[in-house]
Amino acid sequence: MAASKPILYSAWISSCSFRVRIALNLKGVDYGYRAVTRTDLDYEKINPIKYVPALVDGDFVVSDSLAIILYLEDKYPQHPLLPQDLKKKAINLQIANIVCSSIQPLQCYAVIGLVDGKLGSDESLQIVRNYTDKGFKAIEKLLEGCDSKYATGDEVQLADVFLAPQIHAGVTRFQIDMSNYPLLERFYKAYMEIPAFQVAAPEKQPDAPASPY
Amino acid sequence: MAEAEATAGRLSLYSYWRSSCSHRARIALNLKGVDYEYKVVNLLKGEQSDPEFVKLNPMKFVPALVDGDSVIGDSYAIALYLEDKYPEPPLLPHDLQNKALNHQIASIVASGIQPLHNLTVLRFIDQKVGAGEGVLWTQQQIERGFTAIENLIQLKGCAGKYATGDEVQLADVFLAPQIYAAIERTKIDMSNYPTLARLHSEYMAHPAFVAALPGRQPDAPSPS
Numbered sequence: 460m461a462a463s464k465p466i467l468y469s470a471w472i473s474s475c476s477f478r479v480r481i482a483l484n485l486k487g488v489d490y491g492y493r494a495v496t497r498t499d500l501d502y503e504k505i506n507p508i509k510y511v512p513a514l515v516d517g518d519f520v521v522s523d524s525l526a527i528i529l530y531l532e533d534k535y536p537q538h539p540l541l542p543q544d545l546k547k548k549a550i551n552l553q554i555a556n557i558v559c560s561s562i563q564p565l566q567c568y569a570v571i572g573l574v575d576g577k578l579g580s581d582e583s584l585q586i587v588r589n590y591t592d593k594g595f596k597a598i599e600k601l602l603e604g605c606d607s608k609y610a611t612g613d614e615v616q617l618a619d620v621f622l623a624p625q626i627h628a629g630v631t632r633f634q635i636d637m638s639n640y641p642l643l644e645r646f647y648k649a650y651m652e653i654p655a656f657q658v659a660a661p662e663k664q665p666d667a668p669a670s671p672y
Numbered sequence: 673m674a675e676a677e678a679t680a681g682r683l684s685l686y687s688y689w690r691s692s693c694s695h696r697a698r699i700a701l702n703l704k705g706v707d708y709e710y711k712v713v714n715l716l717k718g719e720q721s722d723p724e725f726v727k728l729n730p731m732k733f734v735p736a737l738v739d740g741d742s743v744i745g746d747s748y749a750i751a752l753y754l755e756d757k758y759p760e761p762p763l764l765p766h767d768l769q770n771k772a773l774n775h776q777i778a779s780i781v782a783s784g785i786q787p788l789h790n791l792t793v794l795r796f797i798d799q800k801v802g803a804g805e806g807v808l809w810t811q812q813q814i815e816r817g818f819t820a821i822e823n824l825i826q827l828k829g830c831a832g833k834y835a836t837g838d839e840v841q842l843a844d845v846f847l848a849p850q851i852y853a854a855i856e857r858t859k860i861d862m863s864n865y866p867t868l869a870r871l872h873s874e875y876m877a878h879p880a881f882v883a884a885l886p887g888r889q890p891d892a893p894s895p896s
Contacts (some may be wrong), residue, residue: 468779507820507823507824508820508823508824510784519772521772521776522776523771523775523779525748525778525779525783526772526773526778526779527772529771529775530775533768545742545743545753545756545757546741548752548753549744549750549752549753552748552749552753553744553746556746556749556782557785559783560746560748560786561733562784564783564787564788565787565788565793568788582800586796593731594731596730597729597730600730601730606694651788665687
């Protein structure tokens with residue numbers, strides 16, 4: 460069977476999708492983009508879990524951004540996102556998990572709560588800021604004294620792939636004051652100069668509205 | 673609270689008996705046959721905020737693994753560190769698709785279920801919605817996540833004796849503590865999740881999993 464390019468089911472604003480878009484771009488993997496909305500009933504046939512992103516590679520479907528990215532890491536070894544050194548690898552995974560387990564799910568809960576009318580707008584914003592602040596402060600502590608270009612070295616790695624979308628969401632949607640997190644602020648400026656990150660940004664996606672924020 | 677340097681070469685695990693994230697790390701260490709020193713962090717007494725512990729893990733979460741000068745404060749990172757450092761028995765298959773499936777199941781637990789009902793979130797729910805509302809909230813999060821995992825496993829037809837085959841793998845390391853807590857603490861009706869219920873019986877018969885159970889830990893309260 461002729462190799463076909465992988466398909467990414469994604470939503471423009473989803474920071475989890477943004478992570479995978481960055482990883483695909485860094486590895487130079489050409490992919491098809493399929494936009495998914497929250498009310499998309501057809502998507503359930505692709506991914507019964509209903510979350511974005513999902514990657515369809517031939518007849519294989521994988522969902523969850525960390526699982527997808529680790530799959531890409533194995534399948535496309537170019538531009539490795541995880542260092543060989545076990546200590547550095549662990550810090551990359553720890554930072555990725557702070558983002559994907561301790562910040563983003565709570566942000567998601569706050570946003571959906573607001574959309575569904577269960578939370579007021581002040582409350583929703585407070586939740587986002589509370590968990591963002593806790594996570595960002597912890598990461599600043601973990602990386603204290605860091606003088607490399609990116610989080611764990613002078614090459615973009617897994618931690619950066621997870622940090623960029625989280626910071627981007629914080630800055631564009633939740634008025635997070637990044638001057639409180641000088642290392643992350645510095646990294647973010649560096650990320651947004653990289654084409655792989657720029658092209659992956661929410662506002663550049665095919666399903667982004669004309670006035671995104 | 674934090675003691676002097678661990679015995680040379682011996683890992684230390686900062687853990688709380690009831691923490692499902694700590695439970696994951698304990699299972700992984702046991703499966704790999706790694707001896708470790710158990711360091712108690714009593715979450716109910718707020719020991720996670722002790723300055724010495726915060727230095728180890730600024731997120732103030734358990735577990736934290738200390739191996740020489742490496743400190744790893746996240747159960748997923750700990751599991752993959754152990755996987756690299758102690759390759760036998762492997763927790764991740766070579767097959768890329770099965771490997772991805774293990775990561776997907778682990779991630780549903782680690783990002784989609786547990787963080788939405790951990791201690792800090794429950795305190796917030798109790799405060800915001802009302803005392804005791806945390807229980808209902810926890811049930812909802814677990815049921816949503818278990819439905820997703822049960823559907824995924826059935827769709828993929830991947831289960832053998834364990835979640836993704838006949839060997840214990842990463843998915844099992846993450847599933848076992850979540851299922852245990854769901855049954856023991858949240859009293860979830862597992863009849864909707866037949867695969868997960870069966871997996872629970874398998875885990876409860878596996879020595880590495882049994883030794884990692886909350887009630888077996890040094891800081892578990894004596895049975896009344």
